[in-house]
Amino acid sequence: MTTLDITHKTLTDFIYAEARLLDEQRFEDWLNLFTEDGHYWMPLAHGQTDPRLHTSLLYEDKLLLRVRVERLAGQRTFSQQPKSRCHHLLQAPTVESSDPAGEHIVRTAFHYVETRQDQQTLFVGWTTHHLVEEAGALKIRLKRVDLVNCDAAFGNIQLFM
Amino acid sequence: MERYTGNPDAVRALVRDLEVHKDTYIDEELFALEMEHLFANTWVYVGHASQVPNKGDFYTTTVGTEPVVMVRHTDDSIRVLYNRCPHKGVKVAGETCGNTGKFFRCPYHAWTFKTDGSLLAVPLKKGYENTGFESCEAKHGMAPVENVKVYRDFVFCRLNPNGISFEGYFGESLSTIDNMVDRSPEGRLEVAGGVLRYMHNCNWKMLVDNQTDTCHPMVAHESSAGTAVKVWQEAPEGTPKPMAVELFAPFVSSYEFFENMGIRVWENGHGHTGVADSIHAAYSPAPGYWEQMVATYGEERAKAILGDTRHNTVYFPNIMVKGPIQTLRLFKPIAANKTLVESWTFRLVGAPDLLLERTLMYNRLINAPTSVVGHDDLEMYERAQEALQSRGRDWINVARLFDPAEKEQKNVATNGTNEWQMRNQFRAWARFMTESM
Numbered sequence: 001m002t003t004l005d006i007t008h009k010t011l012t013d014f015i016y017a018e019a020r021l022l023d024e025q026r027f028e029d030w031l032n033l034f035t036e037d038g039h040y041w042m043p044l045a046h047g048q049t050d051p052r053l054h055t056s057l058l059y060e061d062k063l064l065l066r067v068r069v070e071r072l073a074g075q076r077t078f079s080q081q082p083k084s085r086c087h088h089l090l091q092a093p094t095v096e097s098s099d100p101a102g103e104h105i106v107r108t109a110f111h112y113v114e115t116r117q118d119q120q121t122l123f124v125g126w127t128t129h130h131l132v133e134e135a136g137a138l139k140i141r142l143k144r145v146d147l148v149n150c151d152a153a154f155g156n157i158q159l160f161m
Numbered sequence: 162m163e164r165y166t167g168n169p170d171a172v173r174a175l176v177r178d179l180e181v182h183k184d185t186y187i188d189e190e191l192f193a194l195e196m197e198h199l200f201a202n203t204w205v206y207v208g209h210a211s212q213v214p215n216k217g218d219f220y221t222t223t224v225g226t227e228p229v230v231m232v233r234h235t236d237d238s239i240r241v242l243y244n245r246c247p248h249k250g251v252k253v254a255g256e257t258c259g260n261t262g263k264f265f266r267c268p269y270h271a272w273t274f275k276t277d278g279s280l281l282a283v284p285l286k287k288g289y290e291n292t293g294f295e296s297c298e299a300k301h302g303m304a305p306v307e308n309v310k311v312y313r314d315f316v317f318c319r320l321n322p323n324g325i326s327f328e329g330y331f332g333e334s335l336s337t338i339d340n341m342v343d344r345s346p347e348g349r350l351e352v353a354g355g356v357l358r359y360m361h362n363c364n365w366k367m368l369v370d371n372q373t374d375t376c377h378p379m380v381a382h383e384s385s386a387g388t389a390v391k392v393w394q395e396a397p398e399g400t401p402k403p404m405a406v407e408l409f410a411p412f413v414s415s416y417e418f419f420e421n422m423g424i425r426v427w428e429n430g431h432g433h434t435g436v437a438d439s440i441h442a443a444y445s446p447a448p449g450y451w452e453q454m455v456a457t458y459g460e461e462r463a464k465a466i467l468g469d470t471r472h473n474t475v476y477f478p479n480i481m482v483k484g485p486i487q488t489l490r491l492f493k494p495i496a497a498n499k500t501l502v503e504s505w506t507f508r509l510v511g512a513p514d515l516l517l518e519r520t521l522m523y524n525r526l527i528n529a530p531t532s533v534v535g536h537d538d539l540e541m542y543e544r545a546q547e548a549l550q551s552r553g554r555d556w557i558n559v560a561r562l563f564d565p566a567e568k569e570q571k572n573v574a575t576n577g578t579n580e581w582q583m584r585n586q587f588r589a590w591a592r593f594m595t596e597s598m
Binding site: 042044045052053054055056057058059061063064066067068070071074076077078079151152153154155156157158 | 353354355356357358359360361362381383384385387388389391392393396403405406409501506514517518521524525526529530531533535536537539540541
């Protein structure tokens with residue numbers, strides 16, 4: 001198996017590319033970035049450490065993410081008629097730690113807007129990616145999205161941050 | 162133009178046997194009357210005793226649109242006060258929860274109040290001598306809500322000093338709360354896991370109606386629960402069924418399933434789906450839980466408690482309780498077209514953590530602003546809120562399985578797709594709207 005020469009630039013390029021897949025609504029490609037045991041996590045509380053015995057906004061494995069992706073493409077997904085759109089504005093990611101044999105942890109502050117019809121909603125926070133190398137490619141084992149106002153009352157959040 | 166204020170006949174005329182006028186969902190004047198009358202004449206949920214375990218603990222919330230604070234008084238009783246300083250009107254308790262010690266202190270001018278609301282002290286007291294202050298409203302401190310009832314740790318209040326008793330109001334419907342609490346091997350619940358808050362641009366009653374609307378899941382939730390079932394079917398053979406699929410799949414059960422599961426209709430707008438069967442009936446057991454229940458209650462009683470798998474219980478006006486999932490959803494009215502939905506969860510004290518984990522997963526998958534099931538529903542509510550403005554039609558239909566004899570009946574179980582419970586809610590609405598007019 002070939003191993004990647006993982007530099008900081010490899011990691012930050014990955015973060016930018018991932019956000020672009022979401023903004024371009026290439027959800028199948030995006031889903032393929034996750035490892036089979038990967039999770040997408042949006043905590044409900046600041047500094048939350050437990051996704052199991054404390055509620056989160058989202059804590060989804062690949063099966064549940066696949067349900068979302070297929071639902072977004074469904075003919076009877078009425079909350080997506082018309083469709084939502086989104087845009088990520090990312091701050092330069094910082095590599096928090098990098099273990100060539102294990103996880104690379106990257107933190108990225110963001111402003112994210114999700115729009116639908118005449119409504120545009122701004123979400124602000126930071127993501128923490130736990131990336132691993134798998135079959136010669138970087139994959140997401142955990143993407144954690146912390147919103148500044150994670151405990152606020154939101155309307156629908158339908159796409160991915 | 163006031164059409165409904167002081168005109169109980171006009172209010173009653175909005176509710177017919179088979180249909181309800183659109184104004185009940187979109188009219189601001191009616192919304193104001195609901196806050197003045199409906200939410201004052203009924204027993205409204207405030208909070209749970211486990212949120213204020215110690216003396217001085219408080220929790221701030223709203224009853225209708227009234228800001229209130231629920232507090233554990235020095236005598237260990239739970240009090241509900243209007244959260245308003247009698248001096249200049251400032252909201253006294255600002256945080257959602259905390260401990261205020263033996264008294265509340267207004268942050269504006271440092272007037273202090275005992276935790277029963279009575280005025281404790283005012284700075285520069287001399288300035289009020291010989292002014293007639295004794296005759297002022299402010300002398301009496303923060304106004305207490307006089308009628309508070311704590312039922313198995315669930316705290317309800319009735320804002321109007323006079324009206325229906327707690328027992329008379331809820332009657333047999335309290336059996337759902339009993340069942341939820343009895344599911345703890347220690348007979349006790351605790352609020353746990355955080356509250357999901359979801360803003361809805363629609364009238365609060367749309368959410369209440371939806372709780373016993375059993376003809377929408379297979380249609381509106383085809384996109385979410387239906388897709389979950391489809392994705393699961395594509396999983397490699399032998400894959401253990403994930404908890405999430407177990408929770409999602411029953412949503413897209415057949416019409417026949419929902420017809421057979423039944424609805425029970427109580428008095429005063431209360432009722433529940435899931436009499437004979439329910440979407441919560443076939444969850445995997447949590448290891449060790451059955452043995453704990455048998456140890457507490459004996460086999461027969463444990464079987465009866467766990468065999469009662471009611472789906473959604475509406476406590477009119479604005480909460481829904483799920484016993485088997487230990488969830489309480491609170492539909493907080495903000496305006497005719499705005500509702501804050503809070504979904505609360507409980508730990509069955511003494512039971513395995515797996516049950517709380519399932520409760521929290523259910524809440525996340527179904528009730529979060531990020532929930533695909535929530536998206537399906539909110540889309541329908543918001544479309545209705547918009548289109549009800551239409552002049553093309555004036556009425557909302559609730560005719561399904563109507564029988565004129567039902568008006569004389571109470572505590573009856575019926576076909577699970579009957580809209581009787583919606584009609585029941587609106588009959589209660591008309592009654593408690595006009596009772597104090």
